[in-house]
Amino acid sequence: MKTRKTDKTVGTSQIGSGTKTDRSFASVVLGPVWLWQLLSLCTVFGIWEIAGRIPISLAFPSFTATCAAFFEMIMDGSFATAYASTLPPLIIGILIVSFGGVAWGVFMGLSRGFEWTCMSLLVILQTAPVAAIVPLITYAYGIDMTSKVIVVVIMSAPLVILNSYKGIRSTNPSLLQMCRSFQGNRWQEITKIILPQASGMIFAGLRLGISGGFIGIVLAELLITPTGIGDLITYNRASALYAHMFAAIASIIIFSTLTLTVLQRLEHKIFRPELGTMSGQVN
């Protein structure tokens, strides 16, 4: 077979469909994708800079001022101190959910009885405004790390559980029949068909869950305990150091984006090698 390039949009099409010319046309006229991404970032930052300089509000710092504050906070150790208290409960919460939540969802997908017992609770948890529950948690567990972990878990667990459950349920029945036709047993069905097939949804759930966990930790630190990155935001706002406040917010956004990107790479590498072949060179 001839070497040809495919990308995500043509990955599902069959060999021999005439996408080759379209693609080279696109890449000649439009240039590489990263150029466009860079351009869009520059536009956003440019508008931010202009808006900050007008200024549209005294509480709205320019892009450059925010960057300066960002580096200042790296150098003076404010970030290091803040993240030292933000990260442990976040990581503990996410670990609990990654193992417990996935196991829970998988089990729910595999067992009807368990599904019926848990479903209503999950739906309530998923739709409830969790921020309203947070003060209750403070009552019960005080303002130490336990409460933060609980908020992280509450914010992320329903997403992880529901996605794992749906992933298990979305198994292609034809693949299960195929496994049975070769006399595969239930254990092989689960490990060789159901779990690999569900891994995409499970990881999507983990990504959603982790971003929920980030929301949870910031919420906990804003509402319960003025520590960590939440404190950094509150403190700088109270002191009218808006550039610093923005830098603190930006730091958590960057941090969560990086975490999620790394997770996605890992997932593709380990569970879905074929997705890697959908972009880049195919021989």
Add this chain to the structure above:
Amino acid sequence: MDAPMAMIEKNQDTRETAAVTVEGISMHYPGGVHALEDICLSIPRGKMTAFLGPSGCGKTTLLKIIAGLLEPSSGDVFVNGKKTTAPGPERAFVFQDFALLPWANVLRNVAFGLELRGRKKGEREEIARKFIAQTGLTGFEHHYPHQLSGGMRQRAGLARALVINAEILLMDEPFSAVDEQMRRKLQEDLLSLLAVENKTVIFVTHSIEEAVYLADQTVILSPRPGRIAKIVSTDLHSDLTPDQIRRDRRYLDMVDEIWGGLKQYLE
């Protein structure tokens, strides 16, 4: 059962000699669809049998019941004289939608039956490579299904079924997902493959030409609920080339005869 003694003995006889016998199979799906009604059949050993009929008449259902993948509402399936209700090592299924694992490459997919049987990796891949070569997939061992054309996916599905060395091959519309040229090529490849393998083959098709060209016996099913309308011998005993067969008088007559039988079902 209050069938006469002679009848039972005769059944016993065919059960022993035929590869598969189907006795009184009816199928009602849970949703209320009445798919099959009282199907009785025997599938001769070492021959090719086609199930032919309009779509939705229950061909796939019948094939999956024979495979042990579906449980009939009533009736029995005998494979090599023994009553069966579950898949077994003597039967291999080729799925209409290929049922290839999207996350596994051709090599792993083709070897999957042996993987499920716990054969060692090196051993099963060596066997798989042999059938990959036989089905014309050499060079694609490390491709994933989404990188293959419809015809190649079907070849992979066929290779996977051949690898476990089952004597009975069950194929559900094996060539329906490919274009006409590829279809003919695959048909011929299948015939030459089976010439050496001596297997019993049951395949589902809705193409009269395909049934007559490939099968020794064609079972025509009526629309829902599927009943056996007619069983036609479509054995051409031919040493003609494929092109000669397609122009052969007997071939054309058989196609006409079957078409005559099927026409009544089209409003």
